[in-house]
Amino acid sequence: MTAPLLTLDNLTLAYQTGRGTLRALNSVSLGVGAGETLAVVGESGSGKSSIAFATMGLLGPEAAISGSIRFDGTELVGLDEASRRDLRGRSIGMVFQDPFTSLNPSLRVGEQVAEPLVYHQGLTRPAALERAIAALGEVGLPSPRELASAYPHQLSGGMQQRVLIASAIVCDPRILILDEPTTALDVTVEAQILDLLDHLRRSRGLGMLFITHNLGVVNRIADRVCVLYAGQVVEIGAKEAVLGRSSHPYTKGLLASLPQLSAQGRSQRIAPIPGRFPDLVDPPPGCIFAPRCPFAEEKCAAPQALTVDETGSGARCWKSDRLPGWPQADTAPRVAQPAGAGEEPLLRAEHLVKRYRRGRIGGGIAWTRKFGVLPWPEVRAEIVNAVDDISIDVRRGETLGLVGESGSGKSTLGRTVLRLIDPSAGRLLFEGVDVAAAPADDLQDLRKRAQIVFQNPDSSLNPRRKVGDAIARAVALQTNVPREGRRAHVEDLLDRVGLPRSYYDRYPHQLSGGEKQRVGIARALATGPDFIVCDEPVSALDVSVQATVLNLLDELRDDLKLSYLFISHDLSVVAYIADRIAVMYSGRICEIGDAKDVLSPPYHPYTQALLSAVPLATPGAEKSERIRLRGDRPPSEGERSGCVFHTRCPRALGDICATSTPPLQEPRPGHRIACHLPLDELMRAPSALPTAAE
Known part of the structure; x- marks a missing residue:
């Protein structure tokens, strides 16, 4: 990796409470280069959003910061507020989690996207609006000129998130910080947003700090991964290493907690991480994860160092190179209930x-x-x-x-x-x-x-x-x-x-x-x-x-x-x-x-699209090509005379789908699909599940 655009070095963030000092971040070090996506993952309370707010200078006066945050050689810790404001939007953009609370409901979309151009680049409002319309088109919104006149409540959730991204990139920043940008979105819209972000990263050379708890999204978007637990970096490295060959017990526990997308269902209950998140006012001595770790030993009572090798990978665990896999749940295999054959439904x-x-x-x-x-x-x-x-x-x-x-x-x-x-x-x-x-x-x-x-x-x-x-x-x-x-x-x-x-x-x-x-x-x-x-x-x-x-x-x-x-x-x-x-x-x-x-095939085209859009947490798990739906809106009342999915279906047959109610086809007893496509054609669809899960 070339010299990072954004570097955090031993960043510590503390708050004074009635019970003592709470360390939200404890000696966090990481870097993001141009054209690179670093994903920061961890449970709620681990400090992910604190990194974003500290970098953007959005913390309150009660926050005590030590360490260093450097952007392109400029130290941000202690920077005066006027200089901070000049960096925000112009050089460092941010996309927040919830577009419903981030967009002003009383302003038109075009005005909100144009505002950073007026403030940072001194453009007139008409010129800024033209640039804003171009940005709306760049993020894939249909009819951007007409949409610029709409209010946020007139847009779907995915369209609102695209407006936020357009607002963040309109001033051509070099770093984009994204705080859980897809958490509230459906899997199909999430896939569209991830495609968009990946395109922007490649076409603009953007560096991205992507904050999320979704490991499937991490595998889809990230180059490198930083795993955060209780304010500490416990593992960092290339995506393939962290997700495919995890070294720290916490990372192993997160991966083991994921339900697997498989047609075989589950034969064993998931093995979650035991215990509770630590009290950051009174953290455990030594390894902060030790009270929840199934591999803990007496030596774990001593503080653990994060040792990073020449590839940039490392874990905060003294025996990370010899750990087995996460233990399976100690319960009997779960057998699906043969519910109610021949009985009156409840x-x-x-x-x-x-x-x-x-x-x-x-x-x-x-x-x-x-x-x-x-x-x-x-x-x-x-x-x-x-x-x-x-x-x-x-x-x-x-x-x-x-x-x-x-x-x-x-x-x-x-x-x-x-x-x-x-x-x-x-x-x-x-x-x-x-x-x-x-x-x-x-x-x-x-x-x-x-x-x-x-x-x-x-x-x-x-x-x-x-x-x-x-x-x-x-x-x-x-x-x-x-x-x-x-x-x-x-x-x-x-x-x-x-x-x-x-x-x-x-x-x-x-x-x-x-x-x-x-x-x-x-x-x-x-x-x-x-x-x-x-x-x-x-x-x-x-x-x-x-x-x-x-x-x-x-x-x-x-x-x-x-x-x-x-x-x-x-x-x-x-x-x-x-x-x-x-x-x-x-x-x-x-x-x-x-x-x-x-x-399993045959699928309704909508089911197939949903399955193909699910992000997988396992590097290298192969799936058939993702199916991209047309638009993101349900049919209007005038379009409901036939199949309600025909306005977005990539396999629509034409007038018959638009005008005739689809028949119910039953490829197996109890399995019914409402679709005009012939059953033998539906049967030829490739599996939308990963080959590793089958």
Whole structure:
């Protein structure tokens, strides 16, 4: 590597707290060269974003920094604020994680992209807007001149993220810092953004500091990898070495925590990293990972040095050159449940429909006649078919995985089958009883026997209520447990989900993300349910915590004979936990069947595209070429007369796909594909799974 553009040397970041000094970063050293991508990975709290904010000068006055941050020979630590502002945007660009909070909702997109040009290069606003339109086109946005007049809320999540990237590169920076830029995106949009970033890096010679916890994304985008744990660099080196031949136990644990995308399902539960993240005010002596390390010995009580060889690779572990693989989970092989053959499904939805009426963006006002005489204004509206004629069933003891991009209707379907949302049409049978049109007063039994685990435990737990009281409220409302026995009952539930009984008296902010999700699971179990909707329950969690929660859900299903509707956009997770998989697009099910059948040819073209876009964490794992979809929007109401996927399908046949409802084809019993393509043509599709996983 040539001399780095950006160099961090022994960077330490500390905060003073009431309990003492908290070291968010501890002697971090790394470098990023021109045209190179360095990925920084680690769990939440490891200090990844602190590196980005320290480099950009965005830390508060309470942060104490020592060490060095040099950009192209200029020392940034201690640099005056005016010089910092001149570097930000002009020479160092940054793309934040969430475009919804990074873009100003009251300014048009073109104005926001043009603003850095006015500030840094002194362009007039008309000239800056022309350059901004060119930048919007460079990041692959359609009709950039028209799109420049739009507001952020009128764009999809992927388009918003492209606007952020355009804003970051419009002044031709030399270094781009990206803080979890694809975390909130679907796998197909994520793949498009990664392609875009790779193109920009090559065409502009950009250096990139790419911060993420997704090891598949790291393998797709990075040249080198820096693994961060509790503020320390524990391993660094070329991507092939760190991901393919990891040396530090922590890196091995992260890789072992990943569910594998395989048509064979899983025969063994994932082996997560045990224990909890360390207290950075009172860290363990010696190796900071030792309390969680299965290879720890007495010698690990001494501080560990990071030894880097001539290739730039190294690990902070005294025996990194002789470590075995990460130990497998000490549980019996998991056998898929042969759920319910010949039995009446626990839950059955028949031709379920949920429609919404919303005002059309830019639709204006339509004048009608009220009472046939009076002119009357009405906002032009459109009907949105969030759930469009769906029929599914979930059998006892079965996990039905539901996958699809954001906006496909997955969460709406989950809430509709629980009657949290009233359906517009169709039947909803729970143990043979139609509850679709039942009045609210008659839903008490459904409320007790059907529960939900939400995606974000932070927003679903009351921060002012102890977690034990939150669970006890469900016990009081839906069970016959007497008041004097409720605390013991709740403590038993905490114990069942792997939390100490003493957590009854803790508040949500005193728990980690994984612990809060366990509380959400315990609350769902409090009523003794038979059926649980899991709505993206692990998407906000680190990979090790995700593995722990997936294992817990699996064990509870087997122990309590639960049925799950497991909603996710992560196909690796769904392949791991589901018995059957339903693939949903724009309110309709386009493919459904046993997991092994849906993950093997023949595929619906949408399923094939989703599978081909999944990033893999194993260097060298071969997949068929990724399928690129046309555009990123669902069909308008006028385009729903045929197959809802025809506007984006790379294999669309023409008028028949646009005008005729696709037939259901059944290549195997129970495996149904809604597509006009002949079955023998679908059968010829190559596998979209990696050869290493088959």
